[in-house]
Amino acid sequence: MNRLFHVPLSPFCRKVRLVMGEKRLEVELVEERYWEQDPDFLRRNPAAKVPVLKMDGKMMAESSAICEYLEEQYPDPALMPRDADGRYEVRRLVAWFDDKFHHEVTAKLLYERVNRKLMGTGYPDSSNVKAGAKAIKYHLDYMHWLLDHRRWLAGDVMSLADFAAAAHLSALDYISDVDWNRSAVVKDWYATIKSRPAFRAILADQVPGFPPPAHYADLDF
Template sequence: MSVERTLHHFPLDPASRQVRLALGEKRLPFAETHVRWWEQPDDFIALNPSGVPPVLVEETSKGRLAVCETRAILEHIEEQNPEPPLLGRDPAERAEARRLLQWFDRKFDAEVSAFLLHEKMEKRLLGYGAPDLANLRQGREALRHHLRYIEHLLAERDWLAGRRISLADMAAAAHISVIDYFGDVPWNDVPVARTWYMKIKSRPCFRPLLVDRWPGMAPAPHYHDLDF
């Protein structure tokens, strides 16, 4: 059955980037609509009453389906397109991938992104003034903790959840890539995490993220380099 997909998203949103990576890794074509979510546009609210991107809209001969919120979209993609599997092929790896999805979407987001991305991106979009230096310091210190945890996981694994790339890697890379856009990742201090990020950054699914730009917010000079 033919499926026409449109992803409504914000390019520098970690949640949206997870879905883009999953669609790209499964080689599922999709059109894109950029959403200025902070303006709460009526047409987007009609798709998702929470006003939060991403939303994946699928058109088929049977009708139209709007799938809202990141985890629901990722699970939908996995159910409808099981190959290649992005939750692992055995129960242990699937459980670990789900645990790490929750880790990055809840713990990393609250301890790192809520400070760094709020100060560097959201305040600018919302017109809230200059970044708070204390919040930036707190976010950067928490980022170092999470990068050390990534290195701990990779000490005995090829990818974060096990032997194969999974949604856990995509969640981590989606969050970290936006912070890297603003140049706040101390890559020289975490060589194992840096090698992992270079691996996922070199995959075809990641390439569209490297050309993302938003007016008034230029990326760090190394952002688009595969060998940085």
């Protein structure tokens, strides 16, 4: 059995889970409190980060590397275009969400509101929360622009770029930090990807002390 060491609201873990779900790969989820620096976990990944996927007798870390490994090993259904230009655009957008969006939005909203409490590191920094709430508007507008020109974020077919974006937005939606009224185009895109079978396990996530809003698991929100 494949085993994924994860944190439920980690967008990086969710991205891997979405890819595995889309490719219909069974996986056992093991929640990992990585911040506790458990020696067994550090042996699995000295970088002390999730996700870590145990598969084919290997321990694999780094979400994008894991996702591309899965794409190469299980190419159907394809989540990367065949052409070099298309693959470049997917990788560019995955990096956009996992780097720029993560730094400007996820870290300032999700990590302040949830991770601080889980890790016992104090109260949210209001200046960070304010900055994240401002930055997400810019990112939603950029997604709106992309989706005005394309059927999916990176082109005409769904790709890893869509799962990277949906992983971050779904984690933020769990704490009601996405204004879906800002863009009907983005909301329709998210509703479409949210309705895929790969999303079912994610929508069932529950974090003690942080109940999700009523619309979180509603496919017709």
